[in-house]
């Protein structure tokens with residue numbers, strides 16, 4: 001004979017269809033003679049019936065489309081966490097100048113600093129750390145491909161946020177410019193190494209796209225305030241005029257058509 | 272479609288495209304698990320991202336014997352439980368006290384008009400509130416079994432506890448939910464019948 005304690009366990013298994021025929025018969029026998037367990041079993045059913053009415057809200061297509069971009073961004077931020085903070089503060093202060101000449105000087109300084117930081121932190125600032133040994137040439141090329149792809153993807157997420165921001169009707173708070181500028185700065189630190197490596201591999205088309213992106217990123221990094229709607233419009237127009245998003249999409253499609261490289265199938269240069 | 276085992280091997284070798292594919296395949300289920308665990312969109316996004324980052328960092332430790340989905344669920348559940356443990360010991364003590372309560376509406380403080388409370392928009396709120404009465408561990412077990420349809424043995428593996436503990440935790444959790452939702456007992460819109468085996 002079953003006791004009430006053991007019956008509790010069987011009730012749980014029975015409800016979720018995890019009970020054997022033999023145990024099922026045992027449970028039924030006990031329920032026939034035990035009013036308390038019978039009531040408890042009915043209560044469980046009733047409660048679970050109510051709980052099944054629970055609805056989960058879909059966060060929407062924008063969330064899902066940006067999921068990887070946001071995740072990659074966070075991974076990159078964590079990887080870049082070791083950058084010297086004093087320099088970053090000074091770096092940030094450069095973009096708070098108000099006049100255009102000062103902005104140009106700031107931009108130039110950012111560019112120079114970008115080169116310097118890019119070299120100094122190149123092992124830290126990576127979207128996804130390349131864990132493959134860099135000694136083999138094909139792996140290095142695949143890694144370059146990944147770096148370029150990650151750079152484009154992050155830029156794209158950033159630019160989409162800016163392009164979709166309506167300067168006429170939306171609250172500038174929703175743009176979150178400081179965050180956008182931080183991402184731009186992070187990307188700028190990667191630009192020079194990337195361009196250099198692309199040049200080395202004679203991938204001039206992708207290098208030109210990265211150069212175009214670099215200019216846009218510099219403009220974003222130098223926006224003095226989210227209230228400077230005219231400057232924001234200028235950046236948006238620049239993205240549009242240069243067809244940057246289209247070029248990124250084409251590159252992504254090209255890279256997506258490449259099969260994932262296998263360990264026993266060393267990756268080849270695809271860019 | 273590339274087999275998952277190949278993607279894992281590629282991701283372990285540092286191919287981020289393979290890892291991206293793994294994320295794409297599992298992001299939805301993981302996000303909803305995190306939403307169930309935390310109850311808030313923002314926290315769910317945060318927890319799911321943290322889970323993927325931890326998975327990425329520990330990919331070399333992943334063994335083929337277990338399913339990748341179970342593995343990331345395990346990371347999510349453990350990360351969540353650790354966060355909760357750090358955040359509030361007091362809140363957990365309060366909910367643990369409820370373990371001694373019994374079945375039945377006689378213990379329910381809320382004397383609510385069933386007709387009023389059964390209003391469609393309010394049902395979700397009541398369910399969420401009922402879930403909030405569970406301890407983090409009870410909530411995890413309940414979610415994994417009831418919403419994510421994991422067998423009891425898999426839940427034991429994910430949470431690193433025995434199957435017996437899973438069952439007793441689940442029973443205790445459902446008791447608490449019953450207490451929180453007991454005013455629905457008379458509502459014809461809810462399932463109340465005694466279901467025979």
Ligand SMILES: [Zn+2]
Pocket residue numbers: 003004007030034035036037038
């Ligand atoms: Zn009994």
